[in-house]
Amino acid sequence: QVQLVESGGGLVQAGGSLRLSCAASGRTFTNYAMAWFRQAPGKERGFVAGIRWSGGSTYLSDSVKGRFTISRDNAKNTVNLQMNSLKPEDTAIYYCAARGVGLTTRPSQYEYWGQGTQVTVSS
Helix, strand or coil, X not given: CEEEEEECCEEEECCCCEEEEEEEEXXXXXXXXXXXXXXXXXXCCEEEEEEECCCXXXXXXXXXXXXXXXXXXXXXXXXXXXECCCCHHHCEEEEEEEECCCCCCCHHHCCEECCCEEEEEXX
């Protein structure tokens, strides 16, 4: 079993920055992919960013490229999402997710989820 706990959400003005963190505990996978998804009211959960645990290769959705950065600290079992130049349309609950093999943008393919953290960007 894997536990994921997000932190770092909050309220920020447009143009501001936030840094989300996801702490993983429990079983450790050598080829562990981790990702951030977000879900706004009335919308489906969508992929934001992902990173392979061992390889470090990353993938960002088009809507956040150039503004968000995903990174990981293997020693601390954490994955971070640095969000800059935030826009009101970034407002959503952000979820951390993990799966044992491979990186995918499909939320149904992820085995483990955190409880989510709210990000609100005011205009």
